[in-house]
Amino acid sequence: MRGHARHITAVCGHVLLLAFGATALFPLLLVLVNSFKDSSAVTANPLSLPTGLNFENFRQAWSYGHFQRGFINSFILTFTAVLVVLVCSSLAGYVLAGKKIRIWPAVMIYFMVSMTVPIQLFLFPLYFGFSRLHLLGNVAAVGVVIAAINMPLAVFLMRTFFLKVPKEVEEAALVDGANTFQLLRSVILPVVSPGLVTVATIVGLMAWNEFLITSTFLQGDSSMTATLGYLSMNGTFSTNQGVMMAGAVILVGPIIVIFVMLQRYFVDGFVSGSVKG
Amino acid sequence: MPATEAAARPPRRIAARRPDTGATAGRRRARPRRRSTLTSYLLVAPAVLLSALVVVVPGVLTAVAAFTDWDGIGLKARWIGFANFSSILRDPVFTTALGNNIRWMLLFLTIPVAIGLLTALLLLTRPRSRTLYQVIFLVPYVLAPITNAILWLNIVYNPLSGVVGYANHHGLNLGEPLSGLHTAIYAVAAVDIWHFWGFLTVIYLAALRQTPVEQVEAALVEGANGWQLFRYVYLPGIKSTLQLMWVMIIIFSFLAFDYVWLMTQGGPAHATEMLSTYAYSFAFASFQFGKAAAVGLIMSLFGLISSFLYTWLSRKDLNA
Known part of the structure; x- marks a missing residue:
């Protein structure tokens, strides 16, 4: 009797998991299916399967969404944000993990509070400053802003990874006469490199997906990121659903591939920022 | 402190x-x-x-600008005291927006938390399929709000070519969720929840897995049933993570912007207006930066309260 009941519970569990998995993927499958159909076929029945593999939608989406320029801008934005965050957060994380300055608790509290400051509190004067400095539309400068916004989380993550460096290794290097920069470069960075990858994936994802800052600061056609280009395409092109869905596949596809390849680091990053032991 | x-x-x-x-x-x-x-x-x-430079300096400027009639274009601004605040507090749209933020918070404190906890508990006993399910659940979370919003707008909610339109034409009347005064906010929240809950699954699962195996085995030996196991062994272990997630959800609920702005821009007739969209419209639609700053300041107040809670809950980190 009891084994029977347990069996039923297990089956119910699997059914639930499958149902939630289907909910997560269903809209994305619809996108994929409809990206191969022409406009009238989508309108007739968005749930039907395509009759063939027609890549015309993708060709049109690529040119109307200005994806070539968009991907280049997204790369510049993401690369700048990741580079700035990696350099600054690893240096700060190293000092904070080793409690090397007397005011380290103050710095920690500063980062904790600034992590929860809403973008709306600093968006408007920052926009004004950017327009005065003629930086509106400057993709790299916006990348630096995104880096600054993600800095607190990155510092905390890097600090946890630096805490894992054994004290003895560091002391041995100092005894051998290494200075701080040699110590960082040749002894500590190799140990914390998984942390760097985790921070890079999380911040890279944030920068690539950012909406509020980028849509406000990057308004010229030439400075649009891939997602902003797609957004403007939605305004002018939304009657042809097949092309819209092809555009979505162009945007979503690479991200899913990268996510599946690096999923361990993504999960690490999400979890280490949020689970309290 | x-x-x-x-x-x-x-x-x-x-x-x-x-x-x-x-x-x-x-x-x-x-x-x-x-x-x-x-x-x-x-x-x-x-x-x-x-x-x-990016957060504090402009943040202080916002706090000052909230008491002026600054238009955000020139350098001229007049000190007008609490005029922005009193006009905002008298504006019925502000009340609507605040109400929507609170409704948003209640939706997010319950639905994604329940789904996340349920799926995490189910995955806890399934070590072999765990990784695959985690990846599937996280896919919407790693996609950009722009793509998520547009694909829902076009293929699900669109009354002509979306699934909703298809259902309406075939006898299943779903109406137009995004245009209804009473349904719009739930239609938008549904997309944000769809994108968010997988994150909670991963967080809760990681917290649940930190429970010592000996405690679980001891409870099983003593004949605890599934509910008792959860209530007395797992729940105390993940309590701090649950609290932290709740605090983060409260913070994000008062800042919610992306999906609302992308799908309805606060409409129809302010039915999905949030504090963030309200502030954004002041700044970039009517160039009342002073008022936008005042709303930003009010939002930050909620953030600050939650932020103190967050710092207090994270105080263990400081001693690590």
């Missing part, structure tokens, strides 16, 4: 020990120590300065 005091203790203890080393030795050692402290400050500086 008991956490700060406890955390500040170690450096002070080192300082107190210094006289014991004797005057000459102390002086000889003091120079390299001072230099390395200077280096340490220089290493921390880029992160702090960059964050201060």
